[in-house]
Amino acid sequence: MFPLYTVATVFVELAVGLNTFISCQGHARTAMCSVLIGAVINIGLDPVFIFVLHMGVSGAALATILSQALSAAWVLRFLTSKKSGVRLSLRTMKPDFSILGSVMALGISPFIMSATESAITIVMNHGLQTYGGDLYVGSMTILQSVLQLIFVPVNGFTNGVQPIISYNFGAGQFDRVRQTIRRMIAITFTAAFVYVVFAMLRPALFAGLFTTDPELIVIVEKVLPVYIAGMAIFGLQSGVQSSFLGLGQAKISLFIALLRKVILLIPLALILPHFFGVMGVYYAEPIADVCSVITAVTLFLCNIRKILSTETLAKVTHTEE
Numbered sequence: 371m372f373p374l375y376t377v378a379t380v381f382v383e384l385a386v387g388l389n390t391f392i393s394c395q396g397h398a399r400t401a402m403c404s405v406l407i408g409a410v411i412n413i414g415l416d417p418v419f420i421f422v423l424h425m426g427v428s429g430a431a432l433a434t435i436l437s438q439a440l441s442a443a444w445v446l447r448f449l450t451s452k453k454s455g456v457r458l459s460l461r462t463m464k465p466d467f468s469i470l471g472s473v474m475a476l477g478i479s480p481f482i483m484s485a486t487e488s489a490i491t492i493v494m495n496h497g498l499q500t501y502g503g504d505l506y507v508g509s510m511t512i513l514q515s516v517l518q519l520i521f522v523p524v525n526g527f528t529n530g531v532q533p534i535i536s537y538n539f540g541a542g543q544f545d546r547v548r549q550t551i552r553r554m555i556a557i558t559f560t561a562a563f564v565y566v567v568f569a570m571l572r573p574a575l576f577a578g579l580f581t582t583d584p585e586l587i588v589i590v591e592k593v594l595p596v597y598i599a600g601m602a603i604f605g606l607q608s609g610v611q612s613s614f615l616g617l618g619q620a621k622i623s624l625f626i627a628l629l630r631k632v633i634l635l636i637p638l639a640l641i642l643p644h645f646f647g648v649m650g651v652y653y654a655e656p657i658a659d660v661c662s663v664i665t666a667v668t669l670f671l672c673n674i675r676k677i678l679s680t681e682t683l684a685k686v687t688h689t690e691e
Contacts, residue, residue: 378431381438388445388458394533395455400448408441475620486631493639494651502648509589510651512580513597520565524558524605528612535616544678547617551674555609562605570595570602597652600659607659607666614670617677622669630662 385408392401412433419429449458491514498506531554538546569576577590607626614623635658642650642657 378435378438381435381442384442385438385445388442388449390529390533391456392445392448392454393530394537397448397453404441404445404448407444408437411440412437478620478624486627486636490631490635490639493636494654497639497643497651498648501643501651505583505586505589506648506651508581508583508586509593512577512586512590513594515580516569516576516594517598517601520562521601521604521608524561524608528554528558528608532612532616535613536618539617539678547678551609551613554612555606558605558609559603560605562608563602566598566602569598593649593652596649597655600656600663603663604659607663610666610670613674619673619677622673626662626666626669629665630658634658634661 385404389401389404392404415433415436416430419425419433420427423429425432446458448454449456451457491510494510495507498510531550534550535547535554538544538550573591573594574587576594577587581587581590607630611623611626614620614626635654638654638658639651642653644650646653
């Protein structure tokens with residue numbers, strides 16, 4: 371099953387990676403359709419392959435491959451058509467290592483954010499298993515699922531806004547950049563804050579979405595408000611980090627990504643359980659979140675004026691000429 375499922379990653383990379391080039395050209399509906407095609411077809415094929423054709427888990431994997439392949443085909447069809455302002459062709463797809471270097475520099479931050487998730491999961495699950503047991507490991511799965519309900523949409527939103535920031539920054543439209551950043555941060559902060567506060571007030575409701583085990587529900591009720599407390603303000607960091615990426619500030623964005631997960635969260639998850647037992651694992655998350663948000667906002671306030679200064683505008687204008 372694993373080799374079969376990994377085939378889908380090729381189509382996912384094409385569909386998701388190239389979809390950004392559609393959004394940058396202002397074809398938001400076409401970009402949205404490429405995402406919907408994969409999602410809707412996958413949802414439709416899953417019950418057919420799993421229950422009707424009795425293919426089980428392999429059927430689910432095959433449904434994913436086919437749906438993502440069709441989504442990738444949609445994206446490629448548009449980008450090679452006359453409707454696309456940036457048309458793909460084999461003739462023009464020659465590697466330019468100077469450009470690839472810049473792309474990789476900007477992409478290293480989100481890459482590290484994704485890659486370190488595995489390390490964090492291993493560290494936290496080990497601590498929970500050592501100091502708590504199986505039920506506490508199960509609670510972490512629920513907590514992370516609760517967070518995904520809001521932060522997957524938030525990340526999708528910031529990823530969609532990022533090309534707008536980049537486009538206007540490159541065009542020297544700094545007023546639009548400021549306006550876009552202000553609105554993005556306001557939306558990400560408000561959405562995260564409202565959701566997290568509601569989850570903190572009704573932890574049993576969210577626990578019940580994922581389990582019927584009464585013991586596990588009791589644990590989640592206890593630890594959920596603690597674990598996600600720092601996430602109430604994390605929408606600020608999501609907006610700030612996406613802004614830095616859109617403005618070409620790869621080093622700052624990379625530092626922010628490393629700070630929360632590598633510099634703070636992993637060491638805290640290893641150290642705090644020695645003092646607070648199993649609850650130390652849960653305390654690590656809000657402490658790392660608050661510290662990284664404060665740092666990210668401080669870096670943003672200290673650098674944004676310089677980045678969007680008249681001197682930078684002059685450089686942008688000179689480059690265009």
